Amino acid sequence: MSLQCPTCGGESFEHEDLKPDVRCVRCDRVMTKDELREANGARIEAEVDALKAEVMKDVKADFAKIFKKWK
Numbered sequence: 001m002s003l004q005c006p007t008c009g010g011e012s013f014e015h016e017d018l019k020p021d022v023r024c025v026r027c028d029r030v031m032t033k034d035e036l037r038e039a040n041g042a043r044i045e046a047e048v049d050a051l052k053a054e055v056m057k058d059v060k061a062d063f064a065k066i067f068k069k070w071k
Helices: 033-039 041-068
Strands: 013-015 021-024 030-032
Touching (some): 021 033, 030 033, 033 041
């Protein structure tokens, strides 16, 4: 999953390892990593929910296979 710039929607960022700021390559907006995460909160949450649903589907399928022989 890639994060998007809240200003332009760009997905490419530059940062220096020891600095807390990131810069959008597309529009040059500078923000902290925390601000970028916060601006993408709904996007991150949706991705987490989709992953949870996929994992639960896989687990249910695995349990169905395991317990099929117990019927």
